[in-house]
Amino acid sequence: MTVARAAGTRRPASARLLALLWPALLLICLIPGVLSNLFAPLSAGIAPDTGGRPLWQLTLIHLQLVLGAELIVLLIGVPLAVFVTRPGRAALMRLTETITGLGQTVPTIAILALAVPTLGLGLPPTVLGLVLYGLVPVVSNGIAGLLAVDKGVLDAARGVGMTSRQRLMRVELPLSLPVLMAGIRTSTVYNVGTATIGAALGAGGLGSLIINGLSQQNTGLVLIGAVLAGLLALSLDALLELVAPGGR
């Protein structure tokens, strides 16, 4: 029936295991020397030079970039999904879905290239790209979640005397939360990858390892950046699944 009921079973133990495993692996890889020694054979025997910055620092910058962008995505995306799903705004909702759908077909690199002339290099164009990209799953899942709330439940909420605001806060948002959270997970994981491109604009983060590695033809360096970004994405995914609501 409703989405919340679909999540009626208890979270499997494997989810909790993964939420421990991936962050633990990530932390191990951040110990100085672990990755550079592992990939030394790919860098002509010399441990790859990560440009003087410790890996944990690059990872932290990357994480801040992703989470900061995600925060902006939530601040825009959730109110937008709520706004267009209010009664009498069906046309606006379809328009929003079309635009967000279109947004996903435009390559990030194009968005970044278009943003640079106006916003310059560095953080601003990167954050813009991450936000635009991250909005798509949050808005579309937000809309889907709100539309899936059982009509009988909404009628009852009105009938017991909830105001439209109380209906939203007490009934619609809690019931659509599982679907919305899935969108937030998707968008966060996407953006861990997308953020590596931001390094091309000088936003820093794990992408700078990949870009430096490519320009120095240092496969080991590229792999260090890629492995850390991958582990970061997996860790965030597993952790977000763990905090996602459900189980009721």
Added chain:
Amino acid sequence: MIELQHLEKKYVNETSGEIFYAVKDLSLVFPDGKITALLGPSGCGKTTTLRMINRLIEPTGGQILLDGQDIMAQRPEDLRRQIGYVIQQIGLFPHLSVVQNVATVPDLLGRPRAQTRERARELLELVGLEPGQFADKHPHELSGGQAQRVGVARALAADPPVLLMDEPFGALDPLARDKLQEAFLDIQRRLQKTIVLVTHDIDEALRLGDRVALLTGGELAQFGTPNDLVRHPESEFVRQFLGEDALLRQLAGLTAAQLAQPGDATGLPQISGTLNVRSALSVMLGQRSDALAVLDAHGQVQGVLTWQALEEAG
């Protein structure tokens, strides 16, 4: 007391300009402390009428008075918090526990939490659900009948004088419906609420309603006690709608114990006092006996059900 005065709800088709009346010039008084059934075929306007009483639908004409006050004078949310509302799909909030569901309206009214919880547990007991067992369950863990009981408890939580019920027993299987109707009548005998009950089920209307308002095409066909409608149908429509077996339907709403009289029961076929009178009639025909011995819950004879008593009741 709820009073409908020349109530009207019309819809205008925007493209063709055609006017459709869901409810037309409906005047009715729902007496205090009684159950009034709004009965009729689908599309007769019974649900629309019900939903206009708590302003889920706004009328296009006429007015509704609640204890003499025009319901349009208050904010719809405030009005609805004073009126219990039970719907067919039950509409329990799936993310809240049973006790939280029941406490919804008192919570909205800002009553102290501890008091509200206490009251919710009392209400669960009232509707026949053991609070210790059910309070912390979630709606998906309940059977249809249990969920509907919680729905009734939720509607009663703020102790509203008026209860609106839209096909409250419609989604249940016959056995569960029978039990719940019985429990519901029992609760009503104690609480004496003013209840408006929408149903398309003739048996339910005759069994539960102190009054029955039969609607057709948005207009009132007849309003009266179940007996009035069955015995004195005012039109061909009423007679046809209730059917030729209307008398039997009415008998089905009575139990043998209700009609049993003191008398000599020796040698008579025996029936349980909880059996409905229509079934008792069937036993009479089958056993070729014009009287039956009625037993109480302990198997003791509590009286005699005679053919004459049936004639008087039916």
